[in-house]
Amino acid sequence: MINAIKKFFIGSYGEFKKVVWPSRKEVTSHTIIVVISTAIAMAIIAAVDFGLFTLVQMLIQGK
Template sequence: MKKILQFFKNSYAELRRVVWPSREEVISSTKVVIVSTVLFALVLGIVDFLLLKGIDLIF
């Protein structure tokens, strides 16, 4: 039981040392992730479309 309590005490102490990002940093990072995900999806969609058309031309 002591080990479990010590684990939670250590976890709490470690969380107090974490430097949390500001709201603006989180929003900025989220925008970057969303834009890059959309761009990557578009590129994959175009490649998929072109490969499908290429296969249709072959067969």
């Protein structure tokens, strides 16, 4: 059991050495893209929500 755990961690360490980590510039640009995309999606969802809310209110009130 101990040997299996040891083998697992040795293998994991070897795999971590193969990872190509992104540069600070890449991380920053990808973070900005995610934040902007999220803000755009939030604005679209809020606009649709407001529009549907207004439509339902108008239908309920009979205007």
